[in-house]
Amino acid sequence: MMNIEVSKLTYINKQLIYNKKIIFNQSNKKIIATLGRGIENVKMYRGNYTVQDKMQEEYPLIVGKVQKMKQGYRVELVHDKKVFLHLNIILDNKGRLKIMPEIKNDKWNRFLIRIPAIKEEHVYGCGEQLSYFDLRGHNFPLWTSEPGIGRNKKTRITQLADEEGRAGGNYYTTNFPQMTYISSQKYYFHTEGSMYAEFDFSNADFHEMRYFGIPKCFVVETAPIYPELIEKLTLFLGRQKKLPEWTNNGVILGLQGGLNRVKDIENKMLANSVKLAGLWCQDWEGTRTTSFGKRNYWNWAVSETLYPNLQAEIKKWRKKKIEFLAYINPYVVNTSEMFKEGAQKDYFVKNKSGGIYLVDFGEFDCGMIDLTNLAAFNWLKEIIKINMLNLGISGWMADFGEYLPVDVVLADGSDPMEAHNKWPLLWAKCNAQAVLEAKKENEILYFMRAGTAKASRFCPIYWAGDQSVDWSLDDGLASVICGSLSLGMSGTALTHSDIGGYTSMYGNLRTAELFERWTEMACFTPLMRTHEGNRPAENFQVYDDMQAIKHLAKFSSIYKELTPYRKEVILESEANGWPAQRPLFFHYEEQEACYTEKYEYLFGRDLLVAPVYEEGQTEKEVFLPKDEWIHLWSGKVYKGGVWQVATPLGQIPVFYRRTAKYTNLFKKFVQRDEENR
Structure with a gap:
């Protein structure tokens, strides 16, 4: 009987045990991993992806020889007695278990690993999952994308979205996937890497993780209780900091249409006792209209037509303790002056012919700023500092991050299949560095929807994305509850959502009741913020209905009065990584x-x-x-x-x-x- 013990890591009776948790079990002679080679076929249309794989060869693997090392073990994985790879298994100086695959032949690009499970087990995490909180019984492809409209293939709205624009979502489509899960057996399993993956929790006896590539490392930690487990996970991944003090003043009101309209609605809301923390005007840089609805003009400088003398107006608002928020993303419309400048400086992602890769964002084309190019990264960072922070803007929606196709050429030569899921992390870093260099890290609130592991340390708060303006479980009000819980168990503590939802298509229109119910929920989250949606003229808006205004006044007041409690909750998030919204x-x-x-x-x-x-x-x-x-x-x-x-x-x-x-x-x-x- 082999019995090697290294601290809390033991290999005994063909089982690798870490803190009393079985990580590998070869005693049943079943495979624990596979190694293979495949060719993927990935297609993107307006941020919606189809991913297919054609396996050319694949080999099931079992444990061969196990060699004791100073910090752990070196394990052979074999097929027909032939060694295909080694796993170097160690405990680091924090007591974390790290499993590192070592493969000498670089022809392999598919890897699968199985972790033992029990029938009664519950599983959570994998980033923002909007349909399922307990992931047990389902398979989750992990690839940042548009979540899609409806997110349920059985519903008519999703079917219409698929038929007309390939835009229907599914239960797993998400802006924020993450290769991390937490088990009710009190451990987390995290994969270091950013390739496409599928985490399958449908088997009663094991969890199966499949990767389009060879992960650098798997990380596992255990704890006796969930708060301690989340502390360990967020200590490893990074934590969000407390929100700026001004966010406690009330609701952030999403408005569009130019300075005069914004001020008229602001005055109406204040006259009816609505507590305002900020005015969020996503059209600060201009607008355009498409068949989807009202869209912004992606040239990241203030529109003097819509918002003349904005800097002076921002100073006036600040005297009333109201902040001004804007909008930006890492793409530039190809008809803008900013695009001309970026093209001249060679700052955009390339196509395989060496030209600028243009992406269709829905009846307008954009260049993607190459965030792997340090000069381009710094250019975008300076745009944020000069055109936004210097203007007095106190926050913004840092939108998108999911649209990197896989047939691009990047400045640093990296594989787009690896870079795709990493793109939201680079985008978050760009925003964070701009704020840090401006020495305004305690004043600025920007919020993102796209994310991945370790991105949260660079983003104050996430929002749930573009939900439908309805009651659907998969894409309406209910979905953001599930999404916030999933993100919380993935290590992202602070999230919120568009009050009333965003996406209105195929006659699906927001009602007053939906807006009011969403408002009630938002009062008991870290942040209250409204959105007019993609079709503002057709949908219910709070400022058009006196009952809804009074309702918003009530809950914005409650939100403000809850400040002492909410601040303590958020401080717990900063100190311990505990989610504000907890299961x-x-x-x-x-x-x-x-x-x-x-x-x-x-x-x-x-x-x-x-x-x-x-x-x-x-x-x-x-x-x-x-x-x-x-x-x-x-x-x-x-x-x-x-x-x-x-x-x-x-x-x-x-x-x-x-x-x-x-x-x-x-x-x-x-x-x-x-x-x-």
């Missing part, structure tokens, strides 16, 4: 029902939020973990269990723990609601 099992891990709940969350330790995500719902079934809970609006005390709770507009089901630190703050809302009744 119920994060603090109630002994209760099995908590592991499958994807539409409720804990906002910090002491508030439980169960958003209303169904149209016309006047009461809702709410699950409460075993504890003593107090209804935020009525003061009624509830024990753990399943309860029917009344949900009139303005009373999202929210409960606080009887022993909460901020009980006196929470009681104010109970008392106020009683007075209003």
Whole structure:
């Protein structure tokens, strides 16, 4: 019997065990890995991808000889007694398990690894997953892309999007994929690399990870409780910092149409007691209209036509404690002056003929700034500093990052199949460096949708992307709840969403009820921000309806009053990596029902939020973990269990723990609601 022990890493009876977790199990003589060679076929249309693979050869592998090393083991993986690769398995100086494949023949470009599983296991993470929180039973391709419209192939809206523009999504399509999962067996498994991958959790006995390439390293850590496990994961991946103080002043109102229109709506909202933290004007650089709707003109300088004397206006807003936010992405429209400058300086991604690779973004073409070219990277960074930060802009949507095709030529010679998933990380770094060099890291709020592992350390907060303006589970209000929980368990603590959604297509229009329900939920997240959407004239807008304005006034006020509690929650995120929106099992891990709940969350330790995500719902079934809970609006005390709770507009089901630190703050809302009744 072989029995080699290195600290907390043991190889015994053909099992590799790390902190009592079985990593490899060769005792059953089943394969633990495969090595192969394949040719991929990747097609992109407006950020939507199809990925196919043709395997040319593939070999199943089992463990051969195991050699003890100073820090761990060197393991042979063999097929028919022939060694195909080695795994160097060590513990680093932080106690992390690292598994590093070593392959001498570079013809291999496909790798698969299996990690033992149990039938009762739950799995979370893989970045932002909008349809499933518990990933068990499903396969997840991990490739940053447009999430698509509808995200459910059985729905008519997704079918129409596929038929007319190849734009329908699926359950796994996401802006923010990540090769990391967390198991209910209290370990995380992370892959170092950025290639296309599929994480398959559908087998009862093992988890199977497939890669278009050979990963540099697999990283595993364990912990006795989930908060400690997330601390370890985020210590490794990096953590977000606290948000600027001004974000606590109220809602960030998304508006378009030029200075006069923005100021008119601002005055109307202030006159009706809406608390404003900022005005977000994504058309600051100009607009264009396409069949999709109203779009921005991607030339990153202020439009003097729409926003004359913007710098002076920003100073006026700041005196009223209202910040101005804008919009930018790493692409430049080919009809702009900025494009001419970038082309002259050779700053754009190339095609294989040596020309500028133009991407169709929906009836207009753009060049992609080559973020692997240091001069081009710095050019974009200076644009942010000079055209935005020097103007007094306090934040922006740092949009896109998913559109790098795989048939491009990059300045650094890197493989586009590897660079594609890495592109959001480079884009995040560009924004972060601009802010840091301007010495405004405590003042600026930019938010992104595209991401990958380790990108969150460079982005203050993420937003959930372009949800449909409806009640659909896969792409509406409900999907952002699931998405925030998935990102939280992937190590990204701070997220939010467009209040009311964004995408309106095929007659799908936002209603007042949807906007108001989304507003209620957003109040109990790290940030409140509205969006007019891609078809603002056709969809419901809050400023056109007095009841909705009053509703927004109520919840923007509550949001502002919750500042002491929310700041503490966000400080926990900065210090420990704990997600602001937490799954119920994060603090109630002994209760099995908590592991499958994807539409409720804990906002910090002491508030439980169960958003209303169904149209016309006047009461809702709410699950409460075993504890003593107090209804935020009525003061009624509830024990753990399943309860029917009344949900009139303005009373999202929210409960606080009887022993909460901020009980006196929470009681104010109970008392106020009683007075209003």
